[in-house]
Amino acid sequence: MKDLFSKIYRDKGPLGKWADQAEGYFVFPKLEGQISNRMKFQGREVITWSINDYLGLANHPEVRKADEEAVKKWGSAYPMGARMMSGHTDLHEQLQNELAEFVSKEAAYVLNFGYQGILSTIDALVGKDDVIVYDVDAHACIIDGVRLHLGKRFTYKHNDLDSIELNLARAEKIAEQTGGGVLFISEGVFGMRGEQGKLKEIVELKKKYNFRLLVDDAHGFGTLGKTGAGAGEEQGVQDQIDVYFATFAKSMASTGAFIAADKEIIDYLKYNLRSQMFAKSLQMSLVEGALKRLELLKRSTEFKDKLWDNVNALQNGLKENGFDIGTTTSCVTPVYLKGSIPEAMALVKDLRENHGVFCSIVVYPVIPKGLILLRMIPTATHTMEDIDLTLKAFSAIRERLENGTYKKLSQALMEKMGE
Numbered sequence: 001m002k003d004l005f006s007k008i009y010r011d012k013g014p015l016g017k018w019a020d021q022a023e024g025y026f027v028f029p030k031l032e033g034q035i036s037n038r039m040k041f042q043g044r045e046v047i048t049w050s051i052n053d054y055l056g057l058a059n060h061p062e063v064r065k066a067d068e069e070a071v072k073k074w075g076s077a078y079p080m081g082a083r084m085m086s087g088h089t090d091l092h093e094q095l096q097n098e099l100a101e102f103v104s105k106e107a108a109y110v111l112n113f114g115y116q117g118i119l120s121t122i123d124a125l126v127g128k129d130d131v132i133v134y135d136v137d138a139h140a141c142i143i144d145g146v147r148l149h150l151g152k153r154f155t156y157k158h159n160d161l162d163s164i165e166l167n168l169a170r171a172e173k174i175a176e177q178t179g180g181g182v183l184f185i186s187e188g189v190f191g192m193r194g195e196q197g198k199l200k201e202i203v204e205l206k207k208k209y210n211f212r213l214l215v216d217d218a219h220g221f222g223t224l225g226k227t228g229a230g231a232g233e234e235q236g237v238q239d240q241i242d243v244y245f246a247t248f249a250k251s252m253a254s255t256g257a258f259i260a261a262d263k264e265i266i267d268y269l270k271y272n273l274r275s276q277m278f279a280k281s282l283q284m285s286l287v288e289g290a291l292k293r294l295e296l297l298k299r300s301t302e303f304k305d306k307l308w309d310n311v312n313a314l315q316n317g318l319k320e321n322g323f324d325i326g327t328t329t330s331c332v333t334p335v336y337l338k339g340s341i342p343e344a345m346a347l348v349k350d351l352r353e354n355h356g357v358f359c360s361i362v363v364y365p366v367i368p369k370g371l372i373l374l375r376m377i378p379t380a381t382h383t384m385e386d387i388d389l390t391l392k393a394f395s396a397i398r399e400r401l402e403n404g405t406y407k408k409l410s411q412a413l414m415e416k417m418g419e
Helices: 006-010 016-022 061-074 090-102 114-125 140-147 161-178 199-207 263-270 284-299 302-320 341-355 384-402 405-417
Strands: 038-041 044-048 107-111 131-135 152-156 182-187 212-216 243-247 257-261 333-338 360-362 371-376
Touching: 016 341, 044 341, 044 384, 061 284, 090 107, 090 257, 090 284, 107 114, 107 263, 114 140, 114 182, 114 212, 114 243, 114 257, 114 263, 131 140, 131 161, 140 182, 152 161, 161 182, 161 199, 182 199, 199 212, 257 263, 302 333, 302 384, 333 384, 341 371, 341 384, 341 405, 384 405
Parallel strands: 131 152, 131 182, 182 212, 212 243
Antiparallel strands: 038 044, 107 257, 243 257, 333 371, 360 371
């Protein structure tokens, strides 16, 4: 019999093995100052492209005032207890009603956290006889929700309609044998690639296959659609999404989430969501803050319009300068480069130290070996100067990557790691 921890001592994992070199700089970095297009990193001002404050609401004067007054009024604890026991209020209901109206659904239910909320929603929707079909590039929260499922589940190739049909046919055949149903899961916007899920094509398949559609629209809510109601509105199929999920952690610049659907479905879920039944209710200060943020979203599209001015300027500038940004159809802006993990570390250090640009770095095992993904999140608070400086910085680091400068700089690190 082995010591449970023996595997931990032996193998730190594909990312963990870089902890001594990466922690505090490349991973778990500490950005300081007010949430903004420019913040401080290790004492230097940097242009920040890693903050999910899409609409720039985090420090909007009305939002800050509402947050401050709500904390003064309620403190940070109220209400105490889970929603079903002692954590339910009129303001929770008001927020739910306004969210349901905004995303054109009969009812909504506010969740305390997005990750555990979607995980628990998946768990509540399916039983052992049901079958799940989901995108291979689904977010970790979806994957963890699927892991709880005791029945069959199939992944389809990312946004691939042939693969979607193949797996729907497989799922339907099994569900006919077990007497269960089929849950199809897609994201409204895939947070790493920036591509919208093919919701319009997926709902068209309802004419051929019998399934229910759950959409995680964390990155689409507030950024897509005429009113900002998300990817379903953008693609004209919001009414065909059976269960709609979005988080407050992106466009709303806060904490919490919600699900929306027909009233009977929401009534079922709120009595069966374990992550909400057995966990503390969303605090009143966050509920009041969410109401103010939603009011601003409904009042005007100015925040979304400014965001897209910046998105278009950044993405067009990158493409004009020959950068590969994949097939993004959202605000999420990935920049793909070729190189090793040590080269990626040298590149990002140069970008931050010498060019004052801070963006997230993604490497293997999240993406295939030999690729470097620099993931950028434009917001409504960025300026054209930010974009121009960033484009110049990216051109400089690409040249150093291609001429082997970063490979030489990373050689010492490679030798230290025994690579």
